[in-house]
Amino acid sequence: MEESVIEEPAPPPAQGEEEHLSLALVNSAMAMPGGHTADRLGTPAQTNRWLTERGLAPVDAGMLDMCASQLRSLREQIRSLFAARAAGLPALPAAVTAINDAMTRVPTAPLLQWDDKNGPYRATPHPTTQIVDHALAALAADAADLLTSPEAERLTACGSPPCNRYLLRQGRRQWCSTRCGDRARAARAYARRTQSGKTT
Template structure:
């Protein structure tokens, strides 16, 4: 992933409040059939987790861990799509999010050192780090879907964009660029419409 990919689109409205929304939007469809996956490689997934405060800067994920992150992203996207379309959630998506939330302890565990005695800590070898990140992202998605903000959750109205956002007023686009593209497409359709239609 390079700086150009990161600058393709700014964060969608709501990503600053919900990391799960940022996760859902980490796979972007762009005009011209282009596609950007901010989690496409282990290095990119490590960078994304670090940038979102879910891993230390020296985190180095393997392919299995980054694949788990991408899989959770798809399940969260499925739940967002169900919510936006007012359809029942897919059972597999609910199970994946619930599994991620319950896979790790919610509090630091009690440990015992022979010299210093009891202490509490959260284990952080790489797999535990990823499990904690997945749990945090799944809980964040559950928080969004059960909050009043869920009423504002919508899909970007600009084709081919596949990102989600929290609608603010009448805005239905994830970025100014998408809004401009949608308005230009409508204007072009009006200009090219045959007379009498």
């Protein structure tokens, strides 16, 4: 029996997502209230749609499980780098290596191939693999650009648990969306009410 995938309505993009594809990638897996999660890269079809919406793949790219898995893996490596940067902690060397590997994986020219019957020729790798490699390289390069730019000082995790999205802070805003801001304010108000109830 096939498992149905329930898609939550996506919150609006967090501050900085529209300028930085790597931020959108990290935020494509979201922790929701009530212990639920939403993963925009959960299936090959969802991965294809996410890439297409960002101009990184054609609609008919034909993503496979392996492609979606590669993108989810890069997402976790970038997430760990964003978390380290936002918290002022050292980065995991494996995450840095993963970003560099993704950026250098894409050949800059068609590769030499050799067919026993027709001899040498130049060709690019399998089209879907090439699309995924280019997308991974673009996302990794964007993450490297963001982490080394002055904007990195504004990189922060959403301040409304259980949300796990990242944003580029603007002013005092600490939330990725109005929904998270409202939830954080309601939690603070509730905490104040329960605290004042205990002191009386």
